[in-house]
Amino acid sequence: MDAFDDKRLWSRVREGDSDAFAALFDRYARSIHRYCFRRTGDHSLADDLMSVVFLEAWRRRSEVEPVRVLPWLYAIATNVLRNQQRATRRHRAALARVPVPVPEGDFADVVGARLDAERQMRSILEAVRSLSRLEQEVLALCIWEGLSSGEAAVALGVPEATVRTRLHRARAHLAASTFRQGTESQLLSCDPEGGR
Amino acid sequence: MNSDVYNAPEPVLPGSYLAARRAHLLDEIDRRSSRHWRVVKWFVDQPRRRRMMLVVALVIVLGGVGTALGLGLGLLGKDVAFHKRYDRGLFTAKPVSSFVYITRGTDWALIAWKSNRGICLDYAYEDTSNRFGFNGWSACGMPVVGSPPDKVFKQPPNTDLIGISMGSGNGVVAVSGPVAASVTKVRILLRDGKVFDPTIYAAPAKLHTSLRFYLLRVPSNRIRVGRPTAPAFPGEIRAVLAFGPNGTLLQRKDLP
Numbered sequence: 001m002d003a004f005d006d007k008r009l010w011s012r013v014r015e016g017d018s019d020a021f022a023a024l025f026d027r028y029a030r031s032i033h034r035y036c037f038r039r040t041g042d043h044s045l046a047d048d049l050m051s052v053v054f055l056e057a058w059r060r061r062s063e064v065e066p067v068r069v070l071p072w073l074y075a076i077a078t079n080v081l082r083n084q085q086r087a088t089r090r091h092r093a094a095l096a097r098v099p100v101p102v103p104e105g106d107f108a109d110v111v112g113a114r115l116d117a118e119r120q121m122r123s124i125l126e127a128v129r130s131l132s133r134l135e136q137e138v139l140a141l142c143i144w145e146g147l148s149s150g151e152a153a154v155a156l157g158v159p160e161a162t163v164r165t166r167l168h169r170a171r172a173h174l175a176a177s178t179f180r181q182g183t184e185s186q187l188l189s190c191d192p193e194g195g196r
Numbered sequence: 197m198n199s200d201v202y203n204a205p206e207p208v209l210p211g212s213y214l215a216a217r218r219a220h221l222l223d224e225i226d227r228r229s230s231r232h233w234r235v236v237k238w239f240v241d242q243p244r245r246r247r248m249m250l251v252v253a254l255v256i257v258l259g260g261v262g263t264a265l266g267l268g269l270g271l272l273g274k275d276v277a278f279h280k281r282y283d284r285g286l287f288t289a290k291p292v293s294s295f296v297y298i299t300r301g302t303d304w305a306l307i308a309w310k311s312n313r314g315i316c317l318d319y320a321y322e323d324t325s326n327r328f329g330f331n332g333w334s335a336c337g338m339p340v341v342g343s344p345p346d347k348v349f350k351q352p353p354n355t356d357l358i359g360i361s362m363g364s365g366n367g368v369v370a371v372s373g374p375v376a377a378s379v380t381k382v383r384i385l386l387r388d389g390k391v392f393d394p395t396i397y398a399a400p401a402k403l404h405t406s407l408r409f410y411l412l413r414v415p416s417n418r419i420r421v422g423r424p425t426a427p428a429f430p431g432e433i434r435a436v437l438a439f440g441p442n443g444t445l446l447q448r449k450d451l452p
Contacts, residue, residue, distance in 0.1 A: 018229075021222075029214050030209070030214065038205075038207075043207055047213075047217070055224060060241075094224045097223070097224070098220050099219075099220060114207075117206070117207060117208050120200065123200070124204055128201060140204075143202055
């Protein structure tokens, strides 16, 4: 799953190879879905936004030759999240064709787990609401998704230094808030080699 | 609560979820690879400003075409309605066929129809100053070979190869008429020596005739149209000639 492999796949995608695109989907769909879920706190919305991200990636495949595919997908996802209405409107017809999921196994357990995750995520989103939009995006990409500051900079279309600054501010804001509540915060960084 | 800020939960994805979304995505990609979608994609991929310009251009073109069609259709309808309402006299021509366009422009039309008084030819043009919404002139009963006989006034068999209907209005002098099937070229001679070879149009199948029709439209500043009190009669036309294959002169009709 290295950059070279991504690049080779992407050059096939640019030529219209849907199999290569499917391979990239297999590789990165879970990450993009997770990012969308964590930014919205809503599984259903994240489902649709993830589809929109990949439809947009296919639509814009000839526009760019991304050095690394995943940060570019995060960039699309960030734009989609910023302009949810416009982005989903563009692909409204496609979303309407998404097949209705068939419940499998003990569906009640899945529903329960999804509701719990949504409740927890919404609580977190409520806590970070005081941060600016860019700070929230940096937090989500660097802390939640584990991107390096360079990758986050690509995803956000800002200089790497801005990412570091915003992350520092976000941490400071959250630390102040946590201190006020008398709990201990974790110190995490936007590590250049940050794992996912 | 904020201690959890750094530990965002994983979404819960049922086993078949990603596979279903993957299949849907590939279906959509296939759909977008179709010819129709390529056009849509090309449009969507244009920069926003160019998309706006394309939309504006499309609106202008469609508006122009729509206006042209509307005006043209309107003229036929107005012409039919006019004849239906006013051609009630005992000796006026009664239609025995549909009215059809022979040719038309944005605000004028040459319309033909068969009647109990032979072939009829109307030149009509939009005229909002007129209470009918249009104006023009009409000619029936031109005894050209191939046209239906005049059943109101008994006439000798049709022997002409060319008929003539003339008038002017809306800044244009129009000379038109039916020609027999054997005529391949029409020539109009003016008294000052000018020569015009008007276009000949086939009749639409709906008219069920072998007749064809010629039309010459000339701006009225290029041809003097008789006396000011009689502008509808182009006194400058000396003759109309009909030629057959190989340029043979078939008939010449001189005007007084």
